[in-house]
Amino acid sequence: MKPKVNLKNKVMPEFIPKLGKLFRIFKKPGESSFTISELELAQEIQANLLPKSFPLSQKIEIGALYKASKYIGGDFYDVIQIDDRKIAFVIGDVSGKSLHAALFMAQCLTLLKVFIKMDLNILKIIEKTNQMLFELVKTDMFATVFIGIYDTHYHQLSYVNAGHNPPLLLRTSVDIPAKDYHPMIMLTAEGIALNCIANMVLEEKRIQLYEGDILLLYTDGLIDATNESDEEFGEAKLKGLITELRDLPSQTMTEKILDYPCRCGGILKESFCQVDFFGIDFGQRKCEVCTSCHSEYLDDGMMKEIETEVKKRKLFGLEKKVNVTKSGNSLVLRLPPEITKFTDIHYKDTLRIFPLSKKKFEVELVA
Template sequence: MIKLRRFFYIGGAFLLLLIKFTIDVISKNVVLETGGVSLLRELSVIGAFLLLYLAFSTAMGRREHAPVRRLGVLLIVTYGVLIASIGFGLTSVAGFDRKNFSLLPLDYPTLFLASVSSVMLGLFSVLAIRLLRDLVLFQRRKGTQRNFLLLGVAIAATGASVLMLRPLQDSAATTIFFIIAVILAIINAFRLPWIVYLTKREKVYTLVYSLLLFFAYTALNVMLAREGSLREALLYYSYPLTEVATLTAIFGNIYAGMAFVSTLFHLPTAEAFDRKRSEVTSLHNLGRLITQVFDFNELVDTVTAMTLQVCEAKSCWLELVRGDQPSGAAGSVVPSSVRVVAMKHIAPAEIEQLHQAEGESLRDEVIRRRTPLVIDDILREPRFLHLKKAKSSIASIVVMPLVSHNALVGILYATKDTSYGFLKDDVDVISAFADQATVAIENSRLINESIERERLIREMMLAQEMQRKLLPQSVPVYATLEIAAVSTPAFEVGGDYYDFVALDDGRLGIVVGDVSGKGVPAAFYMSEVKGIFQSLSRMYPSPRDFLVRANEVLMGTVDRHSFISLLFAILDVRTGGLTIARAGHCPMLLVSAEKVSYIRPGGMGLGLSGDALFAKSLQEQNVELREGDVCVFYTDGITEARCGEDEFGYDRLLECTRGAKHLTADGIKEEVLSSVRRFVEERANEDDITLVVLKWHGDRGRELNA
C-alpha cells in the first residue's frame, strides 16, 4: 500500500517535472509574461517537490533512526550535491541572457543543465528538511512543533511572494518574509536536545559530522548567494524554488553550526554522562535482580559483573562471610569462614596473593573496620611489596564491606590497573551498589533458609510418623482385662516408649520407658529400646533378667549423660499374677478395692552403671490382681506436669485414678489426661507424656464375654 502510494508520488512528481521541462524547451527564447503558462510552470515545480516531500516521508516512515546516522546521511548527500554543483559550475555552457528581469538560456545544454541542477537542489532541500525535521522535533514540546511549522510557513511564504515575480525582480514582502524565515531558522536551530543523550563516542562523531556539514553548507550558501551560474540556473528554473532552496540551505547551515558548538560544550561531560547513565542502568538492573534471588550463584555473578560495569574496573570479586557471628570483637571472624563466591577477570591465585600481605590483609582490615577501603596506589604500601615482585596487575583497589543488620555479610572488591583509578564518585556508586547487593544477597539467603526450614519440618513430620509406628497400633485384647494406652511427645518426636509382648506361655509383657532428654536424640534411643524389648523380652521371661540384659546392651551405646528408665511388668492373663521390675522408672500405681498404693521395687536406671551394681539394685515384686483392680503405668511427664511452681505429682495422680476406678480402662485414661490438662491450664505439655491403664476383670470378665 505504502509502496503504491510512493509510486504515485514519485510518478506524479516526475510527470509534473516533465511538463515543466517541456514548457521550458518550447518557450526557450520567450520571456514569459506572468500569465497562465508561467503559473502552470511554477505550479508544476511546487507540486512536484511537494509530492517528493511526501514520498520521502513515506520512505522514512516511522522508523526511528539514530540522530547521528541522520546527520551522517545528510552529510554525505550535502557533499554529493556540493561536488555536483561545483561540477555543473565548471561545465562550459553558453549561459543566460538577461532580458527584461528574466533569464533566457542561450542554448539547450544550458537549459538542460539548469534543469538538472535545479531538480537536484530541490530534491536535496526536500530531503534536508525531512532529515532535520526529526532532529528538531526530538523530544518535542508544545512549542517545538509550532516553531517548526512557522519556519515551514515562512519559507513557503517567501517562495509564494516571488511566485508572480520575474527572476530578477525583487519585492519588499519577499525580503521581510526572508528575514522572518531566517529568524525562525535560528530559533529552530536551538532545538538540539538529542545531543545530550548521545554516548561519548557518538558525540565525537556528531562533532566531526556537524563541522563538516557546516563547511559544506557554507560553501553551498556562498554558491547560492553569488550571482554565479548556480544561482542563475535556479532563478531561471524557478524563482520560488530558489528562495526555498536558499532558506533551507541557510537553516541547514545554522543548524549544523549550532550542533557543532553544542556538541563541543557537551563533550567534556560526555564521559561523566555515560558513566551516570550506566550507573543508573546497573542500579536499575540490580533492583530488578533483588526479586530474582532463587539462584544464588547467578545473583553473585551478576553483582560482580555489574560492579565492573558501574566503575569500569578491571577486575572484581565478591567474598561472602560465612557464619553470621556479628563480629563485634576485633577479627572474630576467622579467615576460613570467608570464601570467594564470584570473580571477574581475576584468578583465585591472584586473590590469594593479594591477601598474603605483610601484616594486616585488606580482608582483615575491612573486617575490623567495617568501612570502605580505597587504596589509590597499592604498590606504594609496604605491606603489598610482594605484589610488585609478582608483577600484579592490581594498582588501585576498592574494598567494600557488605553490612546487614550490623553483621558483615560479605566483601566486594574492585580493582584497576592504574593507580588513582577510583574517583570519589566511583567509590560512592560502588557503595550504593554494595547496599543493593547486600539486600539481594540477604534476601537470597533468607529464602534459602526458609526452604531449608521447610525441608526440616517435612523431615520431622516424617520422623514423627515413623515414631508413631514404633508404638503399638492397638492394645492387646483379652477376656480377663482391659488395656488403654496413649503417648504424646512434647516435640515432634520424643523419648517415651510403651509396648506389649505376648509371651508363648500365655503371659503378657508390658513395658513403659522414658529416655532422658527430649527430641531427636531421645527418639533414637527410644527406637533402640524398642528393638531390645522386642528381641530380649521373649528370651528372658523374668522382668529382672530382661532388665539386667537390656542394661548390658545399652551400656555400650548410650552416651555418658543419658540413661533410660523402664518399668517391665509381666501379667499372667489367666490368674492375674503380676510381676514387676523397675529400672529407675516411676512406680506403678495400683488401685484396688481396699487400698491405693505405688508399687516401687528397687532398681536403678538403664545405662547408669554397667557392673553388678545394677543387678544388685534390681528387685522384683509380685502382686495378685483382684477383680476391679486398676494398674497405671506412666512417665514423669504426668507427675512432673507443671503449673507455675507446682507439680501434678503422685498424690493428684493417685486421687484422680481412685476417683475414676469404676470407669473402663479407657475412661480412666481419659480422666487422668484431662485432669493433667486442667492442671497445666491447657498449655502444651513440656515433656513427653505416656500413660498405660490396665483394668483387671478376672473371671467376671470371662463370664461377661462368654
C-alpha cells in the first residue's frame, strides 16, 4: 500500500487574473491559504452544479458564460423549465471562496431549484430557501440571488432580487406601447441577501416583455473588475456594450461582453508575449494585449500549464515575510535559504538594489 501524500502543508497559488495584470502566483500576505485537496473538491462541487445544458424553447434564446475571476468563484446560475409555459432564471453570488463557500453555494442552489420546480410563488421560493439556510447554516456567509420567472404565454416576467446586481433589460423593438418603453431597464427590487436575517422583506415585481427584449443577468465580477489604475469596468460600460452587441445571437453576445474590452476600456489585440515565471521560461505564447494600458492576458490553457509546472517544481510558498534588522547605520535583510537556493544567490555575491517605489525594491544578482 502506498503511503498517503500529505497535501495539507502545500499552499495553493491563487491565480487572480485581476484583469489588467497577468496574475499572482503566490498568496498575498494575510490571505487564508487553501490546501490542494480542499480547492480541488470545492472546484468539483461548483463545476457539478453549473448547468450543462438549457431547456429548449422556441420562445426564448439563451446564452451563458462562466469564467472564474478567482481561483474558485462563488457564482452560480441556472435556467429551469417549470412547466409548459414557465421558465425560471436564477443567478447568484456566494460570499467567500473556500470549501465552506462551495458547500453553502450547493445548499443554496439546490434549495432554490427544489422550490422553483415545486412551482411555488416567487417570494415563497426565496423566503423558504432563506429559512432553511438560516436554520442549517450558522455562518457569516451570505448569497445574493436574482430569480426571474418568465411566463411565455403572457410574456410576463416576475422577479425578486435578494441583494443581487440588478439585471439589465434592453428593449430592441420600437413597436412597444409608450407606457412600457424605456431603452434600458434595471431590474431592481427591494430585498436582502440570503442568510442575513431570519425573516426577509422582499418585493415581487412584474414586467411585460416584448419581442426582441434582451435580458442580461450577471454577477459583480463582471463590473467590479478593475484595471491597474483601480478603475472599474462599471455598469455604464456594460450598458454601452450590450447596446452595441444587441444584434448578435445571445451566446455570441455573452462571449463578446467578456472578451471584448480590456477593463481599462481599451481594445484587446491578439499578439505574442514572452512568458517567464519565477525563472521558468515558457517561451513566446499567444496572448491578448490591450492597446491602451498594455496589460497582457493569457488564456486558461496557459494558466493551467503554468500551474502544473509550478506544482511540479515545488515552488509553492516561496514568498516569505522577513524582518529587517540593524547593523551599524545600515538595515539588514536576511534572505531565507529557500529563496537563495532558488535564485542561486551565494555568500559574498554582489547584488544590485533598485527602488521601484516608496514601498518596493528590486534585487538583482550581478554576475
